[in-house]
Amino acid sequence: MAEAWQQFMAYGERYPHKLVDALLQHLQIVGITLMVSLALAVVLTLLLMDHRRAAELAVSVLGALYSVPSLAAFALLIPLLGIGMDTAIVVLVIYNQFLLVRNFLAGLDAVDPSTVEAAIAMGMTPLQVLLRVRVPLAFPVIMAGVHLAIISTIGIATIAAVINAGGIGVILFDGLRSHKIAKILWGTALSAGLAITANMLMTRIERLAEKRLHFS
Amino acid sequence: MMDVLTPVSPALEFHHVTKRFPDAGYNAVDDVSLSIDEGELVTLVGTSGSGKTTLLKMVNRLYEPTAGQIVLRGHDIMAADPVQLRRGIGYVIQQVGLFPHMTVAENIAVVPKLLKWDSARTGARIDELLQLVQLDSAEFARRYPAELSGGQQQRVGLARALAVDPALMLLDEPFGAIDAITRDGLQNELLRIHAAHRRTYLFVTHDIREAFKLGTRVLIMHGGRVQQFATPDEIAAAPANEFVVELLASAGTSVGPSGEASVETSGGMSAGTSVGTSTGDDVRG
Ligand SMILES: Nc1ncnc2c1ncn2[C@@H]1O[C@H](COP(=O)(O)OP(=O)(O)O)[C@@H](O)[C@H]1O
Ligand SMILES: [Mg+2]
Numbered sequence: 394m395a396e397a398w399q400q401f402m403a404y405g406e407r408y409p410h411k412l413v414d415a416l417l418q419h420l421q422i423v424g425i426t427l428m429v430s431l432a433l434a435v436v437l438t439l440l441l442m443d444h445r446r447a448a449e450l451a452v453s454v455l456g457a458l459y460s461v462p463s464l465a466a467f468a469l470l471i472p473l474l475g476i477g478m479d480t481a482i483v484v485l486v487i488y489n490q491f492l493l494v495r496n497f498l499a500g501l502d503a504v505d506p507s508t509v510e511a512a513i514a515m516g517m518t519p520l521q522v523l524l525r526v527r528v529p530l531a532f533p534v535i536m537a538g539v540h541l542a543i544i545s546t547i548g549i550a551t552i553a554a555v556i557n558a559g560g561i562g563v564i565l566f567d568g569l570r571s572h573k574i575a576k577i578l579w580g581t582a583l584s585a586g587l588a589i590t591a592n593m594l595m596t597r598i599e600r601l602a603e604k605r606l607h608f609s
Numbered sequence: 610m611m612d613v614l615t616p617v618s619p620a621l622e623f624h625h626v627t628k629r630f631p632d633a634g635y636n637a638v639d640d641v642s643l644s645i646d647e648g649e650l651v652t653l654v655g656t657s658g659s660g661k662t663t664l665l666k667m668v669n670r671l672y673e674p675t676a677g678q679i680v681l682r683g684h685d686i687m688a689a690d691p692v693q694l695r696r697g698i699g700y701v702i703q704q705v706g707l708f709p710h711m712t713v714a715e716n717i718a719v720v721p722k723l724l725k726w727d728s729a730r731t732g733a734r735i736d737e738l739l740q741l742v743q744l745d746s747a748e749f750a751r752r753y754p755a756e757l758s759g760g761q762q763q764r765v766g767l768a769r770a771l772a773v774d775p776a777l778m779l780l781d782e783p784f785g786a787i788d789a790i791t792r793d794g795l796q797n798e799l800l801r802i803h804a805a806h807r808r809t810y811l812f813v814t815h816d817i818r819e820a821f822k823l824g825t826r827v828l829i830m831h832g833g834r835v836q837q838f839a840t841p842d843e844i845a846a847a848p849a850n851e852f853v854v855e856l857l858a859s860a861g862t863s864v865g866p867s868g869e870a871s872v873e874t875s876g877g878m879s880a881g882t883s884v885g886t887s888t889g890d891d892v893r894g
Contacts, residue, residue, distance in 0.1 A: 505704075505706075507702060507704035507705075507706045508706050508707075508708060508709070510671065510702075510706065511700070511702065511705075511706025511707075511708075512706075512708070513671065513695070514669055514671060514695055514698075514700040515695060515696070515700065515719055515720050515723070515769075516692050516693070516694075516695035516696030516697075516720060516723055517692075517719075517723065518692055521723070526708060529710045530708075530709065530710055
């Protein structure tokens with residue numbers, strides 16, 4: 394145990410740039426994935442929100458895709474897209490659609506119909522009803538979806554190292570292949586540390602939003 | 610035939626308005642024709658499911674009629690842009706529908722903002738309205754709906770609907786979920802506000818006493834059809850049919866505006882109280 398700790402510290406002192414590079418690359422994968430995921434999820438939500446049947450169908454399809462193990466998903470896409478970061482991002486974006494679209498739709502649906510009707514009856518345009526009433530009231534559920542997507546992306550992006558996507562997973566899988574405990578520990582620590590940090594940040598943001606939007 | 614039914618300046622006219630919901634085997638509103646004058650406070654009363662809400666929601670185009678025509682101040686509402694139409698119509702519902710993420714002041718400011726009023730005018734109007742519905746501005750303007758009692762919420766709902774002084778107010782059982790004493794106070798305030806501004810009000814209730822207390826005329830509906838449309842005194846003196854008789858009986862003996870309607874005998878108001886058809890004729894004529 395003490396030996397593992399020594400190796401862990403030694404590795405950190407000797408290869409700090411490797412760790413920083415891996416972390417930055419990981420953040421890059423996560424960042425790009427989230428931006429693309431959010432854009433796509435917003436489009437899908439706008440298309441589906443007024444079509445209950447289509448929305449239910451779409452969410453169950455996305456759920457089925459979400460349930461495909463990530464290693465299998467990466468393997469399946471290699472013949473189509475080759476290996477590398479792009480393929481990893483495609484897979485991560487697809488996974489996120491389930492978490493995001495489901496929550497976005499659920500949040501918008503949960504807004505009290507009489508509140509929405511009041512907004513329409515007061516002369517709001519459909520866009521005004523959406524932006525001034527439905528989205529603010531759905532905000533906690535929307536943010537919960539974003540929160541889940543961030544944590545999930547950080548985790549699954551680590552696995553994406555197996556198809557040469559880079560990131561923290563590279564260190565972890567190197568360690569596993571070559572039985573280097575220090576690398577395994579660093580990979581795990583960085584991945585978990587990133588997830589925990591993101592989790593705390595999102596919790597803070599959600600609290601602030603809830604206070605500002607006044608739900609009690 | 611009857612003076613009161615002759616539209617001097619009709620604020621709102623229904624011409625053979627019918628609504629059948631998709632897949633329904635009956636008409637929720639069935640061939641309703643009538644005319645409401647500027648400044649009237651018409652109460653619309655009937656059993657649950659008689660089509661009151663449906664009739665009301667066709668006026669601000671939350672529902673579209675299956676057949677017939679609704680004319681607001683001389684203009685067919687189907688020719689108007691629904692969004693613009695709605696900004697000129699106040700709407701109050703039992704569920705209140707206040708926006709929970711907005712303060713009282715922000716709720717009241719919604720339509721003024723949609724109409725791009727400047728903030729000074731909006732602010733002044735908010736104070737004026739809160740005073741009108743007897744809520745202390747300093748105390749309540751910055752509260753959220755969750756921090757109000759049911760009666761206070763309903764007052765804010767009323768103030769919000771009145772914000773841009775709409776020519777027409779639609780109220781759907783606004784006091785339905787409020788205790789009797791508070792309701793009585795709110796009814797009196799509504800009467801006072803209506804008397805002060807003389808806008809046209811269409812007020813739905815399932816409470817015949819409320820209908821008789823508030824209405825300059827009372828519109829009685831059953832099964833989607835108008836049973837009678839006349840002043841409280843006229844209805845009490847000459848119920849148009851068996852349904853109206855039963856409705857009056859269900860409310861006990863005192864349903865008149867001053868509590869003595871059931872003993873009142875006003876022989877002069879005999880004819881034409883089965884208004885569904887007679888107003889329709891007036892409107893077309
Ligand atoms: N959105 C709707 N879809 C289908 N049927 C409806 C809808 N709204 C009302 N109805 C039906 O129309 C009839 C009249 O309803 P409503 O106007 O709400 O009555 P009231 O307000 O007098 O209680 C009822 O039979 C009701 O079931
Ligand atoms: Mg109703």
